[in-house]
Amino acid sequence: xxxxxxxxxxxxxxxxxxxxxxxxxxxxxxxxxxxxxxxxxxxxxxxxxxxxxxxxxxxxxxxxxxxxxxxxxxxxxxxxxxxxxxxxxxxxxxxxxxxxxxxxxxxxxxxxxxxxxxxxxxxxxxxxxxxxxxxxxxxxxxxxxxxxxxxxxxxxxxxxxxxxxxxxxxxxxxxxxxxxxxxxxxxxxxxxxxxxxxxxxxxxxxxxxxxxxxxxxxxxxxxxxxxxxxxxxxxxxxxxxxxxxxxxxx
Numbered sequence: 647x648x649x650x651x652x653x654x655x656x657x658x659x660x661x662x663x664x665x666x667x668x669x670x671x672x673x674x675x676x677x678x679x680x681x682x683x684x685x686x687x688x689x690x691x692x693x694x695x696x697x698x699x700x701x702x703x704x705x706x707x708x709x710x711x712x713x714x715x716x717x718x719x720x721x722x723x724x725x726x727x728x729x730x731x732x733x734x735x736x737x738x739x740x741x742x743x744x745x746x747x748x749x750x751x752x753x754x755x756x757x758x759x760x761x762x763x764x765x766x767x768x769x770x771x772x773x774x775x776x777x778x779x780x781x782x783x784x785x786x787x788x789x790x791x792x793x794x795x796x797x798x799x800x801x802x803x804x805x806x807x808x809x810x811x812x813x814x815x816x817x818x819x820x821x822x823x824x825x826x827x828x829x830x831x832x833x834x835x836x837x838x839x840x841x842x843x844x845x846x847x848x849x850x851x852x853x854x855x856x857x858x859x860x861x862x863x864x865x866x867x868x869x870x871x872x873x874x875x876x877x878x879x880x881x882x883x884x885x886x887x888x889x890x891x892x893x894x895x896x
Contacts, residue, residue: 755789
């Protein structure tokens with residue numbers, strides 16, 4: 647067992663160093679005598695597309711995205727703002743793609759939430775191509791009301807030509823205490839890839855610096871899925887602690 651031993655797994659929730667949902671807290675973290683509330687949230691925005699059934703046609707560089715897909719990044723920002731979270735892990739975030747109107751989404755999200763600090767990690771990093779006539783990126787971001795001391799990303803293993811995924815780390819100064827916040831988005835269809843990715847995340851946690859850790863993300867799996875074992879061996883599922891039922895479609 648790692649020295650990070652009991653951290654938190656978070657989705658949305660209130661942390662007294664604990665959260666609710668796919669927010670995980672490292673095992674072994676004892677509650678403080680007078681816990682201070684910290685709101686943490688995770689949210690997959692699908693680059694701001696509101697019609698989730700829409701299949702985006704091949705974008706044309708220089709032209710705005712297909713209107714039937716309902717691009718509305720502001721709607722996603724409004725949802726996040728309504729929860730009043732202090733730290734948010736966001737997945738499927740574009741920078742300068744035609745499908746999302748060439749917007750720098752990490753900057754737009756941070757500005758829309760009034761958060762000064764962001765840690766963006768590009769898991770896809772493309773030169774100009776058929777998806778955009780400028781360099782463009784796709785990945786995850788952590789936005790925070792508190793200062794970010796360090797920002798890094800680790801590319802996670804994959805098989806074949808499956809989409810690259812990553813694990814973002816933002817070390818955040820929360821009232822003078824450096825806390826480690828991780829954000830990930832595991833593969834959506836390939837369970838073998840998710841298994842490789844959770845094993846890698848476990849290995850990363852085993853050698854990570856000591857201290858409180860929170861893992862946020864879209865895991866594309868329910869807690870009882872076999873591939874989640876390496877994570878749940880090291881993190882406490884805060885949704886389970888709060889007694890919230892597991893979603894049918896996580």
